Amino acid sequence: MTRAELQPVLYRSCPLCSSTEAVWLKQVSVLQPSTSPLPDQYDLVACLACDFVYADTAASQACYDRYYAGLAKYASAHASGSGESGTDRLRLKQTAARLSQWLPDRHAPWLDIGCGRGGLLEAMAEQGFTQGQGLDPDIHCSMSAVDRGIRIHTGTLGQVAKIFAGQRFELVVLSHVLEHLLDMNLLAAVTGLLSDSGHIYIEVPDAGRYGAFERTPFYYLDSEHINHFGVHSLGRLIRTLGLTVRHAAITDLPLPDGINYPALTLVAGHHGFCSLPDAGLVVSMRRYLEDSARESTLTVTPQLPRSAEILVWGAGSMSQRLLGAGGLADYRILGFLDNDRNKQGRTLGGLPIMAPDEGLARYRGLPIVLCVAIDPQSVADECRMRDPHPGRTIHWLT
Numbered sequence: 248m249t250r251a252e253l254q255p256v257l258y259r260s261c262p263l264c265s266s267t268e269a270v271w272l273k274q275v276s277v278l279q280p281s282t283s284p285l286p287d288q289y290d291l292v293a294c295l296a297c298d299f300v301y302a303d304t305a306a307s308q309a310c311y312d313r314y315y316a317g318l319a320k321y322a323s324a325h326a327s328g329s330g331e332s333g334t335d336r337l338r339l340k341q342t343a344a345r346l347s348q349w350l351p352d353r354h355a356p357w358l359d360i361g362c363g364r365g366g367l368l369e370a371m372a373e374q375g376f377t378q379g380q381g382l383d384p385d386i387h388c389s390m391s392a393v394d395r396g397i398r399i400h401t402g403t404l405g406q407v408a409k410i411f412a413g414q415r416f417e418l419v420v421l422s423h424v425l426e427h428l429l430d431m432n433l434l435a436a437v438t439g440l441l442s443d444s445g446h447i448y449i450e451v452p453d454a455g456r457y458g459a460f461e462r463t464p465f466y467y468l469d470s471e472h473i474n475h476f477g478v479h480s481l482g483r484l485i486r487t488l489g490l491t492v493r494h495a496a497i498t499d500l501p502l503p504d505g506i507n508y509p510a511l512t513l514v515a516g517h518h519g520f521c522s523l524p525d526a527g528l529v530v531s532m533r534r535y536l537e538d539s540a541r542e543s544t545l546t547v548t549p550q551l552p553r554s555a556e557i558l559v560w561g562a563g564s565m566s567q568r569l570l571g572a573g574g575l576a577d578y579r580i581l582g583f584l585d586n587d588r589n590k591q592g593r594t595l596g597g598l599p600i601m602a603p604d605e606g607l608a609r610y611r612g613l614p615i616v617l618c619v620a621i622d623p624q625s626v627a628d629e630c631r632m633r634d635p636h637p638g639r640t641i642h643w644l645t
Contacts, residue, residue: 253269253295254268254269255267256268256303257305258303258305259301259302259303261294261297261301262299262301263299263483263484263487264296264299264483266296269293269295270292270529272293272300272532273290274288274289274291275289275302275465275469275568275571276572277470277567277571278566278567278570278571278595279470280593281593281594281595282593283314283318283470284310284313285311286306286470289302289303289305293529293532295529298477298480298527298528298529299474299475299480300474300532301475302472302473304429304473306429311427315385315427316385316386316403319385319471320589322363322364322383322385322387322391322588322589323364323587323588323589324364325587326363326364326587327363328362329364329366330364330367330370331366335366337501340373341498341500341501342370342450343374345512346367346418347371347376349418349446349514350417350418353374353375354377354378355378355417355418356380356415356416357376357379357416357417357420358381358411358416358418358440359381360381360420360424361404361427362381362382362388362399363388365388365392365399367381368381369395372396379397380400381397381400382400382402382407382410384401384402388401404428404437405436408439411440414440415440416442416445418447419437419440419441419447419448420447421448421449422448423450425451425476426451426452426471427471427472429473431484435488437488438488438489438490443517444516444517445516445517446516447516448513448514449485449512449513449514449515450510450511450512450513451510451511452476452509452510452511453476453477453510453511454467454475454531454532455477455478455528455532456509456531457509457532457535458534458535459509460506460508460509462620463545463565464540464542464543464545465543465568466564467535471564475528477511477527477528477531478497478513478523479524479525479526481495481511481513482523488515491515491520492514492515492519492520492523493514493516493519494512494513495512495514496511496512497509497511497512498512503621503622504622504624504625506621545574545645546644547578547616548642548644548645553578554577555578556581556613556614557579557580557581557613557614557616558581558582558584558613558614558615559580560584560603560616560618560626561583561585561617561626562584562585562595563590563619565619566583566618567595570596575616580596581610581613582598582599582600582606583598583599583600583601584607584615585601585602586603604633607633607634611634611636611638611639612636613639614642615630615639616643617642617643617644618644623643627641627643
């Protein structure tokens with residue numbers, strides 16, 4: 248790559264160094280549900296100065312705040328971070344073990360920003376760390392915590408200074424949050440919440456290893472993940488906050504279908520130092536995009552006749568990518584089934600998103616195409632359990 252490849256970004260300067268020039272990588276199309284404030288497409292670009300890849304999205308931070316307050320899935324018991332499934336509980340237990348190393352004792356105050364339903368708060372409490380608090384923009388997350396003995400506040404990252412005024416924490420957790428954040432300047436308020444001996448724990452998808460953990464093509468590109476970090480760029484972000492890196496590592500997170508998810512973990516504080524490897528993310532990302540493009544044609548299996556009427560199970564990122572790229576155009580989709588209550592009652596591509604029981608009852612016997620990236624077999628089993636109608640066929644995207 249050379250400077251000749253650089254072009255002006257349209258909407259968003261580099262979140263790490265504020266450069267207004269970047270290398271174009273790909274146009275990402277992700278058809279949005281009705282009322283979503285997020286765009287149906289954006290350009291994926293790379294900042295050579297930072298070894299950082301990000302979405303040049305037209306949406307503002309206020310748009311993303313509104314989306315996570317009422318349209319995202321993280322208040323659902325089915326969502327990652329809820330701790331409801333066995334695999335998710337295992338993942339959170341592993342995370343809790345990592346966090347416990349950075350708390351001086353079990354009575355130390357700590358904060359989980361972007362906590363969802365509070366699965367990590369529960370996992371930490373099980374290990375005796377009971378002084379945790381959580382923050383999430385979706386009010387349903389705090390409502391779900393009332394009967395579970397955990398404390399979750401409703402608010403955004405931009406409100407932390409007000410919500411936690413006068414409080415200092417030994418540990419602030421940002422687990423799978425930074426990849427969603429448009430305005431990195433909001434992190435300055437987080438450093439103000441740390442005690443002098445406190446630390447920030449960050450966990451993000453490891454964009455440098457996307458290609459080693461393959462799923463459906465372009466799986467790691469969606470409407471929510473607008474920042475793609477390598478350890479080099481993550482370290483640069485920490486330095487802009489006036490902190491130093493104490494520890495950095497790669498980890499593989501367990502998912503229900505046995506295919507792990509690549510992640511980076513980093514701990515930073517006011518004191519100490521840890522060396523980081525050289526840059527290399529942009530090269531890895533380009534290789535991943537090339538590999539995904541070669542495998543981007545998905546086939547409905549078993550086959551269905553052209554123009555067949557179908558239901559699609561899943562109105563999330565995989566369906567949004569597929570429809571954005573013109574997928575399933577050979578079939579007549581009558582609607583989408585999805586367990587996420589925030590999606591139910593809305594539309595995707597002008598078609599209704601329904602609770603599974605509602606859709607199965609309304610369209611008895613209609614074929615179902617599974618558009619689910621993680622563990623579609625369990626979704627097929629759920630479908631058969633909910634609707635044992637012998638005339639119903641279930642189809643996969645391969």
